[in-house]
Amino acid sequence: MASLLQRMFQARVLILTVVAAGIGGCFQYGYNLTIINAPTEPLQAFANASWSARWGSPLGAFGTRLCWSLVVSLFPLGGLAGALLAGPLALKAGRKKSLLLNNAFVLLSAVLVVSSRAAKSIEMVFLGRFLAGVNAGVGLSVQPMYLGESAPRDLRGCVSLTCAIFTALGLVLGQVVGLREVLGSEGAWPFLLSSNAVPAVLQLALLPWAPESPRFLLIDRKDPKACLQALRRLRGPSGSLEAEVGELLAEEAALRGKAPPSALGLFRTRDTRWQLLSVVVLASAMQLCGNDSMYSYASQVFREAGIPRERIQYCIIGTGGCELLTALLCTLVIERVGRRVLVVGGYGLMSVWALVFTFALYFQESVEWMPYVSMGCIFAYILSFGIGPAGVTGVIPTEVFDQVSRPAAYMVAGSLLWGNLFLVGTAFPFLLDALGPFCYLPFLLVCLSAALFLGLFLPETQGKTFLEISAEFQKRNFRQGQAPLEVRTEEQEEEEEEEEERATAL
CATH class of the missing domain: 1.20.1250.20 (MFS general substrate transporter like domains)
Structure with missing residues (x-):
């Protein structure tokens, strides 16, 4: 470190x-x-x-x-x-x-x-x-x-x-x-x-x-x-x-002649099927997990815990400070533990805290000390979100998509993130009225589903080149016997010779 x-x-x-x-x-x-x-x-x-x-x-x-x-x-x-x-x-x-x-x-x-x-x-x-x-x-x-x-x-x-x-x-x-x-x-x-x-x-x-x-x-x-x-x-x-220039030249050669796809084009091609599915799950879960709703719920929980009204705003600053602290810690350890461990562990912990939070809300009025459990769950939920989902979600599209497809991938991820932010912000008050203390059960299902999917299907990208990551996904997108045969042409051979000359010049 x-x-x-x-x-x-x-x-x-x-x-x-x-x-x-x-x-x-x-x-x-x-x-x-x-x-x-x-x-x-x-x-x-x-x-x-x-x-x-x-x-x-x-x-x-x-x-x-x-x-x-x-x-x-x-x-x-x-x-x-x-x-x-x-x-x-x-x-x-x-x-x-x-x-x-x-x-x-x-x-x-x-x-x-x-x-x-x-x-x-x-x-x-x-x-x-x-x-x-x-x-x-x-x-x-x-x-x-x-x-x-x-x-x-x-x-x-x-x-x-x-x-x-x-x-x-x-x-x-x-x-x-x-x-x-x-x-x-x-x-x-x-x-x-x-x-x-x-x-x-x-x-x-x-x-x-x-x-x-x-x-x-x-x-x-x-x-x-x-x-x-x-x-x-x-x-x-x-x-x-020297090594990095060689890596860049190899990546440039592999992508030569490939046109940038549109966002809709990513859904039509088989080349990016599993990359796209991984990013869709990550971008959707980031907002549908209910982390932003915790900030909305915090005032009510702090008030029921007996914290004076004029001090609640300072407690809410503490929730944001928790996310900042875990983001800093995550940045220091991500190159040691990897991306998948952080994001799967984060959603796994959030599933646990969502379940505990549901029980705490249900018994909040009947058990005197239960509001303090609810308050602890809010901090724990936000800390768990900061462990991995908050940061790794933005890292993955860069690593799993190649240079040509990357802008379209961020269009898809960004559209899902902002669309779901609008959806959760609009629907949460109605969800709260309809489900009461069970309002976090839908978020629990989202966190649990994301942890299971990413744990099973998201490969670790730590320390790999973009070409190595693309090759790993290529095996999933085209299973054995399905990948198109690579036909070498005279033009490709001439391009390889030009590539060697450019590498020598650099």
């Missing part, structure tokens, strides 16, 4: 790349999820005042509730649009430039929100939240793609998992900034909701100093010189590039 940290310290540009990509990428997802919790009542009052000033009559209870629902739900809908945009943008502009261009959405969002009160327009808040969602959707897909392609093989999981760290950091800082003592007071909500412009400005200042993804430069842009320059900057002056 010390040697890995030492190598990362030597590769200073890699650290800059991780920080610059993270602060305006996955950080925005976590941050925008939690800053909306504090200004609930002020925003509802503003929506009512805005409508009254325009039409001369108040919204009423239903209209006010509808406006608030739009403020909340437009963020994941924007995230879905951002996920669909991320693939084409990453292919045409590159990974680094996509992240830089993506900041335009959140800066425009901040301008709209901070101007909405003067304009007396709740619609500007709606549009601002949607654009913030687009920014988060693009960042949540492009950042892990960029970092996974830029990291050396033995640090790939560690570097990619920093996406979970920045997401959890965004969750915690969003909760802190939303405190009444900071920007959570009644009159400060426009500044709270527009504070997401700060990380965007930081990324615009830092990311231009980082290089583009070497794999994108070589395989997508066909620019070996720029690829080598990017590798030299990322690995530092003492890094040996």
Whole structure:
């Protein structure tokens, strides 16, 4: 572990790349999820005042509730649009430039929100939240793609998992900034909701100093010189590039002539059947597991445990801190224990805590000390989520899909993630009313099913090249006797000779 940290310290540009990509990428997802919790009542009052000033009559209870629902739900809908945009943008502009261009959405969002009160327009808040969602959707897909392609093989999981760290950091800082003592007071909500412009400005200042993804430069842009320059900057002056250059050239040769598929195209081809199924399970389970609902349930459980109302907000910050802590620990151990152990273990533990939580909720009113068990289950559930599912879910699409198919894979994963976030956020209040203390049984089934599927069918990708991982999935996609025969042509032989010349030149 010390040697890995030492190598990362030597590769200073890699650290800059991780920080610059993270602060305006996955950080925005976590941050925008939690800053909306504090200004609930002020925003509802503003929506009512805005409508009254325009039409001369108040919204009423239903209209006010509808406006608030739009403020909340437009963020994941924007995230879905951002996920669909991320693939084409990453292919045409590159990974680094996509992240830089993506900041335009959140800066425009901040301008709209901070101007909405003067304009007396709740619609500007709606549009601002949607654009913030687009920014988060693009960042949540492009950042892990960029970092996974830029990291050396033995640090790939560690570097990619920093996406979970920045997401959890965004969750915690969003909760802190939303405190009444900071920007959570009644009159400060426009500044709270527009504070997401700060990380965007930081990324615009830092990311231009980082290089583009070497794999994108070589395989997508066909620019070996720029690829080598990017590798030299990322690995530092003492890094040996011979083996990695050979790996990149082999990958480029294997993918030469292959056109990037669309998201729908992934469902039509047999080449990516098991990769796609694995990513669909991971992306769906990440939201359907009910981890975000735990944050919603936390206030009620803490209140029933006897915690004073004014202190509950600080306890909720502790739940976000748990996810941040486990993300940090997971980053340190992922290259030792592997991806599959972390994600399967995380969902397995979540299944256990969901069952205990159900019993605790059922006996909460009849047993005096049971609310404390419920409170412990909330922390344990979030800790288990941070052990693996929170971070490994973003790592796997980079590793199991090749360079050409990767943007489409993140479009599929991102669409499922944001669509399910919207679904769970909309359905959970009704689920709570219908099932009462048994509301976490559906989440228990999701966690248990994900643990079983991933334990049985997800191969370990730790320490393997992208070509080795593709070859392993190829055996599953085309069972013995089903794989198409490889016919060698004169053109392929000529290309191999050219490849040898290019390798010698590099």
